[in-house]
Amino acid sequence: xxxxxxxxxxxxxxxxxxxxxxxxxxxxxxxxxxxxxxxxxxxxxxxxxxxxxxxxxxxxxxxxxxxxxxxxxxxxxxxxxxxxxxxxxx
Numbered sequence: 001x002x003x004x005x006x007x008x009x010x011x012x013x014x015x016x017x018x019x020x021x022x023x024x025x026x027x028x029x030x031x032x033x034x035x036x037x038x039x040x041x042x043x044x045x046x047x048x049x050x051x052x053x054x055x056x057x058x059x060x061x062x063x064x065x066x067x068x069x070x071x072x073x074x075x076x077x078x079x080x081x082x083x084x085x086x087x088x089x090x
Contacts, residue, residue, distance in 0.1 A: 019071075023064055030060030 037054035041047055073080070073088050080086045 019067070023067055026060050027064050030057045030064065033057035033060065 033053045034057040037050050037057055039048040039050055077088050080088055
């Protein structure tokens with residue numbers, strides 16, 4: 001009984017970190033990587049980019065955007081099914 005309660009509490013904690021504090025933290029990491037993606041101009045004045053930091057930032061933003069879209073679809077799933085006949089999550 002105690003192990004089951006601990007397992008349930010751990011699941012709630014992980015969900016809270018993932019969806020509660022995890023997404024804003026991931027967005028913050030994306031912002032930090034985006035700012036590191038732009039390097040000072042080269043000696044000839046051309047703009048330079050750090051490709052790894054830029055790819056990391058885009059990945060962070062894509063994950064956050066996907067979570068937001070999935071969340072909105074989850075909240076509106078019954079309305080979408082009722083009014084438009086679209087069954088999003090089965």
